[in-house]
Amino acid sequence: MLELTTLAEIPKEAIVIVAIGGGLGVAVISIVISAMQSMFESRLREQSRREIAAYIAEGSMSPDEGERLLNAGGVRNKKKI
Numbered sequence: 647m648l649e650l651t652t653l654a655e656i657p658k659e660a661i662v663i664v665a666i667g668g669g670l671g672v673a674v675i676s677i678v679i680s681a682m683q684s685m686f687e688s689r690l691r692e693q694s695r696r697e698i699a700a701y702i703a704e705g706s707m708s709p710d711e712g713e714r715l716l717n718a719g720g721v722r723n724k725k726k727i
Contacts, residue, residue, distance in 0.1 A: 698712045698716060
């Protein structure tokens with residue numbers, strides 16, 4: 647017959663280790679996803695900047711229009727580097 651283990655039979659050390667390991671696992675996954683999202687946003691922003699520069703270079707957009715588009719991103723685009 648199959649024996650069922652209850653929480654009362656599991657050593658407290660094992661519960662603590664699983665809890666800490668699970669918390670650290672969630673933290674690591676969160677950090678990795680946040681970094682990937684930041685890289686994706688940066689890549690898209692740079693691609694947009696290059697496309698606007700190409701439009702300006704070919705003459706289909708004025709530099710003033712390009713500048714307005716680049717500044718239209720709001721607070722996120724105005725980071726000081």
